[in-house]
Amino acid sequence: MRISNRLTARALVPSVLVAVLTAAGVQAATQSADAAPKKAAAIxxxxxxxxxxxxxxxxxxxxxxxxxxxxxxxxxxxxxxxxxxxxxxxxxxxxxxxxxxxxxxxxxxxxxxxxxxxxxxxxxxxxxxxxxxxxxxxxxxxxxxxxxxxxxxxxxxxxxxxxxxxxxxxxxxxxxxxxxxx
Incomplete structure (x- = not known):
């Protein structure tokens, strides 16, 4: 059983990592869009x-x-x-x-x-x-x-x-x- 748990855990790590990175990327993209500089008023x-x-x-x-x-x-x-x-x-x-x-x-x-x-x-x-x-x-x-x-x-x-x-x-x-x- 130990072997199957290890294999299952190893198989889950990449998919969890992808999900975490994807969520972080979406959050970073959202923050970047919110923090984007607004068009400066013309002098x-x-x-x-x-x-x-x-x-x-x-x-x-x-x-x-x-x-x-x-x-x-x-x-x-x-x-x-x-x-x-x-x-x-x-x-x-x-x-x-x-x-x-x-x-x-x-x-x-x-x-x-x-x-x-x-x-x-x-x-x-x-x-x-x-x-x-x-x-x-x-x-x-x-x-x-x-x-x-x-x-x-x-x-x-x-x-x-x-x-x-x-x-x-x-x-x-x-x-x-x-x-x-x-």
Missing amino acids: TACTTAHTKVTVSPVTRPINHLLLKATNTGTKPCYAYGAPYLRAGADAQAPLAWDEDSVPQSVVTLAPGKSAYAGIATYTPDGEGGYTAKTLGVLFANRAMNGSAGPEKTLKLPHNGVHFNSAATVGYWQTSIDQALFG
């Missing part, structure tokens, strides 16, 4: 609708302003390129973008985080000039060929700031130092 361009924008004077470098954008929304957003700025209500075109300030990658603003752009208001080699009392701000779209969202108009400090033809705005940066001193 959109920052706009003035969910971003607080401020402009402030700086002591260095001279003839510069600092533009700060803080994400007030609940989802991250991309600050593409540089902002489109309209210096004064009568401005015919946005300030030129400073191509020497292009960052390594697009700046991503998590909720509560900020991006910065330096504004050179004039240089001695620029021509003409005028005093602007307001600054219109628009965020660039992903293609950087137009704006994303509505314009936000800010009052400039000191009852107006002098701009000339050499005025430029830098690309969005993750720190004040990068924005002002590149």
